[in-house]
Amino acid sequence: MSVPLRPPRRLIEITVDGEAMRVPEGDTLLDACQTAGKDIPTLCYGDTLSPKNACRVCVVEVEGARTLAPACSRKAEPGMVVKTDSDRARHSRKVVLELLGSSVDLSTTPNAKEWMAEYGADPARFGEDAATVAEPPKVDNDLYVRDYAKCILCYKCVDACGEQWQNSFAISVAGRGFDATISTEFDAPLTDSACVFCGNCVEVCPTGALSFKNEFDMREAGTWDEDRQTQTTTICSYCGVGCNLTLHVQDNTIVKVTSPHDNPVTHGNLCIKGRFGFQHVQNVASDG
Amino acid sequence: MDLRFRDAEPTAEERAAVDALLGAPSSAWDGGDRTEFDLRFATQAPRVARDRRDLLLPALHAVNDRVGWISEGALDYICRRLTIPPAEAYSVATFYSLFSVKPRQARVLHVCTDLACAAKGADAVRRDVEERFGPPGVSWQPSPCLGLCERAPAALAIEAGDPPANAVYGPCAVGQEWPTTTEEPPVEAAVPQTRPRGQTGPDAVPGEGGRSPRPDDLVLLRRIGVVDPLSLDDYRATGGYTGLRRAFELGPNGVIREVLESGLVGRGGAAFPTGRKWEATARQLDRPHYLVCNADESEPGTFKDRVLMEGDPFALIEAMTIAGYANGCALGYLYIRGEYPRALKRLENAISVARSRGLLGDDILGQGFSFDIEIRRGAGAYICGEETAIFNSIEGFRGEPRTKPPFPVEKGLFGKPTVVNNVETLVNVPHILEMGAAAYAAVGTSSSTGTKLFCVSGTVDRPGIYEVPFGASLRDLLDLAGGATGELRAVLLGGAAGAFVRADELDIPLTFEGTRAAGATLGSGVVLVLNDTVELPGVLLRIAEFFRDESCGQCVPCRVGTVRQEEALHRLSKRRSEGDLVLLREVGQAMRDASICGLGQTAWNAVESAIDRLGVFTAKESS
Numbered sequence: 001m002s003v004p005l006r007p008p009r010r011l012i013e014i015t016v017d018g019e020a021m022r023v024p025e026g027d028t029l030l031d032a033c034q035t036a037g038k039d040i041p042t043l044c045y046g047d048t049l050s051p052k053n054a055c056r057v058c059v060v061e062v063e064g065a066r067t068l069a070p071a072c073s074r075k076a077e078p079g080m081v082v083k084t085d086s087d088r089a090r091h092s093r094k095v096v097l098e099l100l101g102s103s104v105d106l107s108t109t110p111n112a113k114e115w116m117a118e119y120g121a122d123p124a125r126f127g128e129d130a131a132t133v134a135e136p137p138k139v140d141n142d143l144y145v146r147d148y149a150k151c152i153l154c155y156k157c158v159d160a161c162g163e164q165w166q167n168s169f170a171i172s173v174a175g176r177g178f179d180a181t182i183s184t185e186f187d188a189p190l191t192d193s194a195c196v197f198c199g200n201c202v203e204v205c206p207t208g209a210l211s212f213k214n215e216f217d218m219r220e221a222g223t224w225d226e227d228r229q230t231q232t233t234t235i236c237s238y239c240g241v242g243c244n245l246t247l248h249v250q251d252n253t254i255v256k257v258t259s260p261h262d263n264p265v266t267h268g269n270l271c272i273k274g275r276f277g278f279q280h281v282q283n284v285a286s287d288g
Numbered sequence: 289m290d291l292r293f294r295d296a297e298p299t300a301e302e303r304a305a306v307d308a309l310l311g312a313p314s315s316a317w318d319g320g321d322r323t324e325f326d327l328r329f330a331t332q333a334p335r336v337a338r339d340r341r342d343l344l345l346p347a348l349h350a351v352n353d354r355v356g357w358i359s360e361g362a363l364d365y366i367c368r369r370l371t372i373p374p375a376e377a378y379s380v381a382t383f384y385s386l387f388s389v390k391p392r393q394a395r396v397l398h399v400c401t402d403l404a405c406a407a408k409g410a411d412a413v414r415r416d417v418e419e420r421f422g423p424p425g426v427s428w429q430p431s432p433c434l435g436l437c438e439r440a441p442a443a444l445a446i447e448a449g450d451p452p453a454n455a456v457y458g459p460c461a462v463g464q465e466w467p468t469t470t471e472e473p474p475v476e477a478a479v480p481q482t483r484p485r486g487q488t489g490p491d492a493v494p495g496e497g498g499r500s501p502r503p504d505d506l507v508l509l510r511r512i513g514v515v516d517p518l519s520l521d522d523y524r525a526t527g528g529y530t531g532l533r534r535a536f537e538l539g540p541n542g543v544i545r546e547v548l549e550s551g552l553v554g555r556g557g558a559a560f561p562t563g564r565k566w567e568a569t570a571r572q573l574d575r576p577h578y579l580v581c582n583a584d585e586s587e588p589g590t591f592k593d594r595v596l597m598e599g600d601p602f603a604l605i606e607a608m609t610i611a612g613y614a615n616g617c618a619l620g621y622l623y624i625r626g627e628y629p630r631a632l633k634r635l636e637n638a639i640s641v642a643r644s645r646g647l648l649g650d651d652i653l654g655q656g657f658s659f660d661i662e663i664r665r666g667a668g669a670y671i672c673g674e675e676t677a678i679f680n681s682i683e684g685f686r687g688e689p690r691t692k693p694p695f696p697v698e699k700g701l702f703g704k705p706t707v708v709n710n711v712e713t714l715v716n717v718p719h720i721l722e723m724g725a726a727a728y729a730a731v732g733t734s735s736s737t738g739t740k741l742f743c744v745s746g747t748v749d750r751p752g753i754y755e756v757p758f759g760a761s762l763r764d765l766l767d768l769a770g771g772a773t774g775e776l777r778a779v780l781l782g783g784a785a786g787a788f789v790r791a792d793e794l795d796i797p798l799t800f801e802g803t804r805a806a807g808a809t810l811g812s813g814v815v816l817v818l819n820d821t822v823e824l825p826g827v828l829l830r831i832a833e834f835f836r837d838e839s840c841g842q843c844v845p846c847r848v849g850t851v852r853q854e855e856a857l858h859r860l861s862k863r864r865s866e867g868d869l870v871l872l873r874e875v876g877q878a879m880r881d882a883s884i885c886g887l888g889q890t891a892w893n894a895v896e897s898a899i900d901r902l903g904v905f906t907a908k909e910s911s
Contacts, residue, residue, distance in 0.1 A: 053691055054843050056882040067889060068881045073691055088881055092845070095878035099848035125871060127859075131851050153841065162376075167289070169373030173686065173841070174382045176669070178851045180841035185294075185374035186360050186389065194292040194373060 014080040029060055029071040029082055038084045041093060041115045043100075043206050044154030045072040048267045049164055052155045057096050057115075061086040068092055090119060097121035102130045103178075105150045108208030108219075131178065137216070140189040143197050143276050145216040148181055150209035157182060157201035157210060165269050170195040199275040203258060203268050212256055212276075225250065233260060236274040241265060243274050254278045289371055296360035303365060305354035305450075306347055310369050319368035343370055344684035348381050349626075349665055356396070356448035357388040372684070383686045383840075384667035385432075386446070386626045390425075395447040397421070397466060398431035398627070400440070402588045403784065404745035405433075406830055407822050408459065410441035416462045432670065432834055433588035434627050437745035438478045438752045444627060454629040472630060475599040476513025478591065480750040480769065481506060507719050507739050508712065509755045512599035517634050520641045523602035529647065531718025535610045536655045538721070543614040544570060547717060549725035551737035556582055556673070556710030557785070557811045558886070559800045562717075565707055568697040569615045572705035579612050579620035580682070580701055580708045584666050584673040586625055587783035588834060589814035592741040593711035595753045597624070597631035600715070601638035605661065607714035609652065610721065612659040615707045620659065623678050625666040635663060670838035674885050675708045676700075677840070688840045689885035712741055712813075732758030736799035740810070744769045746780075746817035756798070763794035765815060774819035778902055782811025784831045785890035787897035808897070824904045825861040828895050832857050835891040846888025849879040853892060860905045869905060872896075 009024035016036050023032045028051070033040050044055040053070035062069045063081035068089055083089065097116055101123030106112040115121070137147035155173065162169050170193045174183035184193040202210040211219075218224040229250045236243045244263045248256035257275050261268035298306070307313070313320035317331045347370065351362045358381050367374045381387050399417050401410050414430055421427050436442035439458030445466065447453040455470045476482050515522035523529070535543045548563030569577060581604065585593040597604060608620045624632055639661050642648040650658045664682050671677045672687040679701045681687035700706025716738060720728045729737045736758035742765055745751045749770025756765060762779065766772060776791040787808040789796060796806045803810050818827065832854035841847045852875050856868045876892030883889045898904045 053884070056843050056845055056884075059882045067883075070691070075693075091874070092878045092882040095849070095874055096844050096882060099844055099852065099875070099878075102852070103848050125867075126852055126855065130855060152844070153847070155842075162373075169289075169375055170292075172373075172375040172379035174379050175841070176383050176385075177836060177839040177841040178847055180847070183375070183378070185363065185378040188294060192294050193375065194290075 012076060012078040014076050014078070014082060016082045017084055023076050025076075027076050029062075029069065029074045029076055029080075030058060032076050032082070033060070033071055033084055040071050040084060041111065042072055043109070043152060044156060046156050046159075046204050046206075048261050048269075049156055049159050049204060052159065054154055055096065055100075055152060057093055057100075059089055059092050059096075060084045061089045094119040094121045098123045098125065100152055102126045103132050104152050104207070105132075105134070105147075106152075106207060108150060108211075109152075109206065112207075133178075133181075139213070139216075141191050141197070142213055143272075144199060144202050144210060144212050146182070146190075147209050147211065147216070150207045151182060152207055152209075153180060153182070154206060156204040156206065160200045160204045160269075161195075165267075166196065166198055166200050168194050168196050168198075171201070197272045197276065198270060199272070200269045203270075215256055218255065224255075229255065236270070238271075238273045238277065243270055245270070245274055247278070253282055289373070291367060291371065291373060293364045293368070293374060294360065296364050298359070298361040298365040299355075302351050302355055302359065302362035305350045306362070306366055306369060309347055309350045310343065313369060318371070319365050340370060341372060341684040342682055344372060344377060344380055345664065345667065345681065348377075348384075348387055349667065352387050352667075353448055353452040354450055356394040357390060357392050359389075359391075363389070370684075380684065380686055384626075384669050385837075386668035392425065393427045394449060395427065395445060395468070397428040398434065398444045398446065399428060399460075400432070400434045400436065400442045400444075401430045401830070402433035402834065403780065403816055403827060403830060404437035404589045404751075405441035406827065407746040407816065407818055408440040410460075412462050413441050413443070413460045431627075432837065433586065433590070435585055435591040435594045435625070437589055437591050437743060439473075440745060440751070444629075446629075456630075474513065475517070475595055475630075478595050478752045479509055479512050479599070479754075480752040481509065481754060482513045506755050508596065508715055508741060509599075509753065511603065512595065515600070517599055517601055518637055518641075520602060520638075520645060520647075523600075527722065528602055528718075529606055531721040532606050532610055532613075532647075532653065534721040535613055536653065536657070540570060540614045540616065543610060543721065546720055546725045547614070550716075550720040550728040551735070552713065552716055552720060552728075553736070553800065554710055555712035555716075555740070555813070557587065557782070557809075559810070562709065562713055565697060565709075566611070566615055569705050569707040572697065574698075574705055575616075576619070576704055577615050577617045578701040578704055578706040579608060579615060579617040580678060580706055581608055581611075581620060581622045581711060581714055582673060582675065582678055582708055583622055583624040583628075583631075583711045584678060585628075585711070585812070586670040586673050586838075587785065587812045587814060588831075589745050589780070589783045589816045590743050590812045591745075592743050592753050592813055594628055594631050596711055596715055596741075597628070598634055601631075601634040602642070603715050603718060604635070604711055605638050605642050605648070607717045608661055609648065609659055610717050611707065611709060611714055613657055617707070618658055618660070620661045621664055621682055621701065622661055623664045623666060623672070623682060625673075626668055632663070632665065639663065669840075670834075671840045671885075671887055674887060677885070678708065679706065686840070688842045689887075691884065710812075733797075733799050733801070735801050740798065740813060742798070742813045742815050744815045744817065747773045747819040747822065748817040749773055758799045759802075760798050761794065762789070762796050762798060762815070765798060766794065766817065769817075772817050772819055774821055776817065777820045777822065778818050778824070778898075780814065780816040780818065780827075780894065782809040783814035783816075784834050785809075785886070785893055786811045786814060787893055788902050789897075790901055793901075807901075809893075824898060824902060825857070828898050828904065829854070829857050829861060831894050832891075835887065839887060839891075843882070843884045843888060845879045845881075846883045846885075846891060849875045849883075849888065850891050853879075853895065857895065864905055869899065872899070 011022040051073035053073040058071040059068035061083040098121045134149045243266045259266040316322035316326035347366045442458030445455040552562045553559045672681045676690035677687040696706045836850040
């Protein structure tokens with residue numbers, strides 16, 4: 001795959017966990033930490049979106065700063081001394097994971113369990129009466145399901161639907177504070193909204209709150225098994241753009257279609273045809 | 289932009305309300321009646337409309353003011369007019385508590401249940417209202433602080449119509465009537481320093497009978513109750529606009545130097561040096577520069593800016609003009625909270641009078657400097673007082689704080705260099721120019737210069753706004769206000785984001801450095817006095833409820849942390865638990881360290897100080 005060339009950037013010196021390193025100017029602390037091999041948890045950070053830094057699970061300590069800094073969006077500055085694993089940073093990550101775990105269903109969030117264990121987070125400590133965002137899944141179309149009981153309000157779907165990718169603006173954040181939800185205007189069904197069913201919101205959802213109907217049904221039925229799935233990247237045959245499709249196949253059936261985020265054509269985005277129009281591949285006539 | 293709408297139509301009234309703000313639509317393509325021409329040619333809304341996303345908030349106000357709520361038809365019509373996706377407009381409309389997207393009565397009574405009112409029996413008033421008018425949401429609703437703390441417990445009725453009407457009530461009593469019109473006391477009633485000391489005060493000056501001598505150091509309040517707030521002539525006769533003339537003599541850099549040398553720091557709560565902010569903004573090469581006056585005074589217990597705007601509106605207009613001149617701005621936005629109808633009216637009058645007399649607009653005072661002011665009305669969101677949330681609110685987005693850096697001086701309103709100042713901060717500036725930086729800096733202490741307005745409320749003999757030079761002690765201030773009624777238990781300094789001090793700590797000097805050294809804060813100047821009849825756990829619960837309500841919901845520590853804080857306080861008010869105290873501390877620390885903005889970062893301050901200094905919920909508490 002071609003790697004787009006970028007103009008060379010000046011290197012600046014920073015210190016991460018006691019080790020001096022040089023990073024290109026304009027890089028974020030998260031970029032720097034990843035280069036240094038540090039494992040920083042992220043939820044609302046999206047590799048194809050501009051950082052919203054809403055979840056605060058990636059906070060690191062910057063020497064001299066009053067508050068912790070979100071690694072995903074804070075740019076490295078010359079001379080910065082960053083601690084990724086200080087007690088303060090670990091404490092905030094732990095509490096953030098507890099706050100999320102106690103209010104949101106993280107059962108389908110990749111890595112959530114491992115992070116909880118690593119930081120010693122105990123979401124149950126807030127008691128059984130702790131308020132949650134639980135609500136029944138919204139199933140109002142045949143293509144994807146919105147299960148907002150799993151929503152951490154990271155804004156990624158809104159950004160993907162809006163000006164960062166699709167420019168459909170079908171959804172936004174409604175309400176305020178703990179009662180805020182992702183919603184269409186007047187909570188109208190998606191089929192009545194500006195949604196074009198590209199599924200690009202599902203692509204960026206970090207918790208499984210948005211999932212393809214197919215996957216949702218299989219999970220309900222208990223037949224969804226990622227260990228039995230293979231992924232094959234191919235090219236969409238619908239038009240001449242040449243988007244890459246990654247076909248997720250289980251038991252010789254396509255169960256999900258995604259697109260590689262580093263693909264220079266799609267950046268992970270597809271249209272309704274590439275994303276959902278695969279059934280014809282596996283419609284086998286009954287008489288052979 | 290390709291917009292998609294459902295089949296909701298605006299009523300004629302909703303349409304008229306929007307058209308009154310935006311003018312008539314140009315074609316069916318932006319919401320007008322369909323003509324034959326529209327069927328043959330596809331056009332878009334005129335570019336002026338498409339570039340005016342910032343008119344979304346005023347348009348929502350227009351409908352809400354006329355009808356009392358925002359229907360889907362009205363929202364869609366606004367979206368067609370301004371080319372805004374309906375989902376986004378809905379997200380903005382549902383952000384503000386003064387708007388409703390569900391039908392409700394035209395007249396809604398907002399009953400303040402916040403700290404100062406709660407200390408004076410607001411809970412009983414609220415229960416009484418609920419008994420008489422039914423559950424909240426239709427004809428009444430509980431409200432965060434209305435900034436009417438000297439009249440606590442207070443209420444505000446907002447009645448939609450053409451024109452909309454307001455009525456202010458206070459002090460309210462159980463069983464009282466709620467007439468549609470009320471006679472509001474004059475603004476000087478909130479400033480005890482300007483009126484004869486009442487007979488109720490223990491330190492009433494005997495024998496004088498008339499006005500007590502006005503303290504010489506009354507600077508910011510000197511015109512309150514003395515001038516007619518509607519009269520520019522009164523304002524000029526009492527020294528008004530000498531500051532601006534002096535500014536023109538000094539030139540923009542000279543003004544900034546004076547402000548720097550005066551030592552003026554921001555009065556909104558953060559205490560940032562104003563001169564340094566101006567210096568940094570003025571030298572930005574990117575143009576245009578904007579000025580934003582933050583009049584979204586919403587910290588519970590704060591009402592100083594309301595008193596300034598109601599009693600001396602021209603002073604703010606002059607101050608903004610000077611700030612605009614110094615910072616190279618041609619346009620200033622005055623963002624005033626939606627709960628201040630009288631201040632809004634007086635500022636609108638002041639702006640139009642100033643404009644008609646050549647003190648705003650092109651070529652002010654023949655100096656070749658052009659500057660104008662646009663008023664933007666908030667719609668019930670404490671967070672919009674945050675310096676970057678205010679930009680989003682003005683621009684027509686949800687009032688969510690932005691990430692800093694970049695700071696407003698670089699990228700602020702509309703992405704341009706912006707200087708944001710609080711009302712009280714700005715109103716200091718004409719005085720600095722009149723008296724000179726050195727004379728100004730001689731008042732107060734070396735690092736807190738000038739005088740400060742304090743909002744004294746709660747169980748105190750004469751609640752109101754007091755102006756004292758920095759350095760006076762809390763005891764001096766309470767004496768000035770006639771002392772606490774009953775047995776003084778604690779004082780909340782700085783509002784919901786502030787800290788409690790004990791009755792034996794009244795010698796704390798009221799300066800930024802003094803309160804900081806004492807582990808408290810001046811914040812916005814709130815001095816909420818609580819006697820032993822006020823249940824402290826109830827006060828803490830109200831503070832927690834306030835932050836839970838007012839959190840914008842953007843970041844997890846604040847959105848969920850404020851909920852968990854409130855839940856833990858509920859449990860603690862029923863039974864003591866070490867576990868819940870640890871939980872409060874841990875959540876509090878994460879909110880302070882990891883929240884995006886000051887709201888979340890300070891949401892645990894007052895609760896922490898109540899536990900640590902007052903011994904609430906701990907064994908030390910004597911109850």
